Amino acid sequence: MLFLRTLLLLLLVFLKSIAAFSQESTNLAYFKKQAIENAPTLNENKNLLKSGEINNSIIDAQNNAFLVNATSEVSVAPYFNNNGQLIDVTTKPTTSAFGYDVGITNGGLYAAQVNVTKNLFNKAITGNLLFQNKILNNTISLSSEEITHTIIKNITDAYILAYQIQLQEEFTKGILKDLEKRLQVVELLTKRAIVMESDYLLLALDVDSKKLELQQIQINFNTAINQLHSLSGATIGTVKNLDAPDFENVAKPTQFFYQKRFENDSLQIIANQLVFENQYKPQVTAYANSGLNAVEIPNIYRRFGASAGLRLTIPIYDGKQRKYNAQQRILKEESLAFYKDNAKVLQTNNLSSIVQQINALDANMLLLDKQLDNQKRILEIYKGKLVQGQVSVVDYLNIIQNYKLNSYTKLQMQTNHWLLKSEYNFINW
Template identity: 30%
Template sequence: MKLFFSVILLIFTYTASLAQSNSLNYYLDVAKTNSPLLKDLRNQIASNQIDSMRIKAGLRPQVAVNSAGLYAPVINGYGYSAAITNEHTLNGLLGVNQAIVGSKNVNEQVLTVSLQTQTFTNTIKISEQDLKKSITAQYITAYGSLQQYDFNKEIVDLLAKEDEVLKKLTRANVYRQSDYLSFLVTLKQAQLQLSQSRAQYKNDYATLNYLAGVTDTAMIAIAKPDIEKTVKVSPAQSIFFNQFKVDSLKLINSRRLLDFTYKPKINALADVGFNSDFTGQEYKNFGLSAGFTLSIPIYDGGQRKLAYKKLNLQEDTRQNYKTFFDMQYRQQRAQLNQQITENEALLAQVTDQMKYIESLIKVDTQLMQTGDLKIADLILAINNYLAVKNLFTQTTITGLQLTNQLNYWNK
């Protein structure tokens, strides 16, 4: 009796757990929240904003306190030349240094950081697409396993119901014992397939939780994924082509920054404080000074032209990658659309075939009750139904997977 109630409790617990349901959007939201890559990229963007502020801060006057002291004794005429060392000196200065940089130069430096931020932003969008694709693909796989489990359970329930009828007919000598045993083998095989499909769903569901970062180990049912074709975007608006635009802007920015390195550079400087060699009246050695430094590039041995050639090569490489990717992008989309169309046609055929087999099984079960059916014919019909139903599930899941792959590129 205790064993009976334990089995009933186990079945109730399992049925109740499968009655719950998580949607695809739930796993997508959890995966985005848990993704360390997305968090890392967002931190990189925040870090770039700090770098931009540091560039502007570095262009403000730089103030520092500097102090130095020296004592070089001359003993009995031996020592460093006093004319060079002044024997003993001490200074303490408050200095200010201001780099004079044009606004265009500053803007280009800030633009460098801004373009890097755009790269990270676009990488986040692509990473989210990658994550969405992988999570959706595993969700579809798990849903297919669940559908297979539900179908196998339906078959086992059907066979179990017919088993009771056939058992009575066999006892009444309407069917032979060998007929019943053949049917019983089919029932046992169906029960085995049910156990296998349950284990497969459990594994696929655990993999889905693993990818999304869900730590819950309980096995529950998942809802049917609502996956439809998304609106096609032009390559000019696609996130996959946006990086090529950013790379082009980066090269232009690098060229302008290179030009600025060959512009004259000027720094203004000033200091105030104490600077003395202690030759007398040290209290009068408090003062101030101001000046500037100027640097004008004249000749660099041809490095500038070489840098231009390097940038030209990078632009050529960018164009080659863009052209090749554009070809792959269009070919991939065309291929996926073709596969989806063919899969939809196959699904319609399978659905049609399944209706005929379902009708045949209904007729066979009615004939069996009167003993006018060969058990071999019923078993053959059930096996055909299993094959077609499996094909229906596979074709449905294949269609969802193809749509998921197509939607990946529609962003």
């Protein structure tokens, strides 16, 4: 018996663990995490960053590694009507023969070589290319940061709106529950002829109306939850209750995102300029080859050899392209400065405006709280008088309707307060 009880206890614990594990988290952090993990653009950017790291190796290989290739060529340049022969391959044609000048072709070419080349003294050129690639990777990282920030904002706003509907549902359930209790009392009063039957029917009608309203709110809540899952890129699941939105105003960052973005854009202009000017640096290339290189077939096996050398390239004149490119760079930097200054003003103004709106909402909610407290007291008084038949159902329903409207107004204010905080965090970044 003891063994059986222990087994049943363990089974219950196991089932509870499964239920707890399978139950979906319902807080804001969960949806944020899901959205960030499932965002295809963020996952694509991760691959782009990996590709950027690979590109560093490509740049290094292109500019510092030994490049080896094999070439092969067979070319025949015969002469016609040479010493009575219709076709003759020779390096000593007669003056009456027809064919290319022997000084150009030597009768042909037979080559099979392995070639090795390597750029020398190009550390600055490689450095400029790597710097440009680094800035490109930084651009991708900033893009991911901005996408993540926008995702969090969208999820937060959608979560707040879904939570607002949940609060509406809870409030309506409370009103409905109270009305149903009042309906039972009014039914008894009607049977005792203390309250008119029309009052009972009016209250019953309002109860039915609240039930329909509650059904619509629940439909809206399910739609909002589905929207949250869609924004999160997660499969739609069942959510019964949402936790209250948990976030505070973020502190002022040491460097705003727009500053980081403009700083990176400025470095991008510089990097592009440096890469453009790579072509004006003297370039030294070492080369070597070995293999077969012959112009006639007789004794071709003796024409295996090797050669090596250095090639120096020095740019001299490009029609002032370098000067014009530098002028364009200055104009681009000036344009960036214009946008940066404008972004600073807009951010300051927007943050100031949001703070003013939050302060105004706080003041209005304090006033509304006082009004709601008074309405609650009046509502309790009317409840007592209703069961005594001292007030009409119409008056009671009017009080409830006014209380409901003000409660919904307070709920909308609270929702706007959360949305403004979300907007503040979105901008103050």
